[in-house]
Amino acid sequence: MTENPDFPTLLRMIDERSAAFRAAITAAPRLDADVPSCPGWTLYDLANHLSEGDRFWAHIVRNTAPGDERPTKDGLAAPTERGELMAWLADSTEQLLAALREVGPDRSCWAWWEPLASPHTVAAVARRRVPESMIHTYDAQLASGDPRELPTTEALDAAEEFLATVGTVTVPWPGEPATMDYHATEGRSWRQTVDAAGSRFTRLTPAEATLSKPTAALHGTASEPALLMYMRIPADAVRTEGDAGLLQRLQNWG
Incomplete structure (x- = not known):
């Protein structure tokens, strides 16, 4: 990894x-x-x-x-x-x-x-x-x-750093427990989990990324997950699977 x-x-x-x-x-x-x-x-x-x-x-x-x-x-x-x-x-x-x-x-x-x-x-x-x-x-x-587009290496780390720094908190998630997967076509994937304990993330292995069944998942180039997390592009700019409204709820919560 x-x-x-x-x-x-x-x-x-x-x-x-x-x-x-x-x-x-x-x-x-x-x-x-x-x-x-x-x-x-x-x-x-x-x-x-x-x-x-x-x-x-x-x-x-x-x-x-x-x-x-x-x-x-x-x-x-x-x-x-x-x-x-x-x-x-x-x-x-x-x-x-x-x-x-x-x-x-x-x-x-x-x-x-x-x-x-x-x-x-x-x-x-x-x-x-x-x-x-x-x-x-x-x-x-x-x-x-x-x-x-953001440079690839920096963009991949920016997405993970955002999940670690901004997206890992102990503030209780106000909704039903949910998972959001972010997939970069360059081979990096992450899962954000939100529930009563707050928000946390894990980096997914390729096998986990293939087999995972999250509440929602976003797919884009390395640049796109980072731009989405920083709300520079809309969610509909990338391919979404599952609960299309989860990203907006996450952004509103943050």
Whole structure:
């Protein structure tokens, strides 16, 4: 079974996805263009959000421990002139990468998610920042009318990381127990189970993926499960089997 990306690979992915985000912002005709997938935001707002997040998590991995109060952001806004904004974005990414390299993957830190399938460690923070940059790159491309498929390796891990970090909780599921399977054509499958104990996931073997009988199942390219989980494309964009309304109920619950 394929292993999750190691720490050096995660750092490389952050660097590459952040560079792709800057390229999308550079290519955009206007910074005040609306971002359809982030209602109420312009491209500048999107850039400010991503750079703020990079700086925020750089502070977290250096200065916090599990159980600390939620840290505050520095309150600094990105510059609005395009050239200065590009430099600001690059510096924000470097601040994050420098902090991750300096502290290393095993250190514990504050995090907002339940430490069940995704621990409160620097490695988990690095893994979380990859889809953050990647999905927002898609948002920026969409705002310019040029959305592209997510890169395969990053997309596969983004789907699993979402299930581990966002989709694993102890909050009781309000409906009947259910299972949702996600199948990527590149050979990765997962099952999300929801019931009174909350939500959890498992990665399915090829045999399990073939024989499984879930409440519902979605089939798509590597890019599509990740985009679905982040609500960037509708459920009817991919082939669905079983209870077609389960994904919407999961998204409403989250």
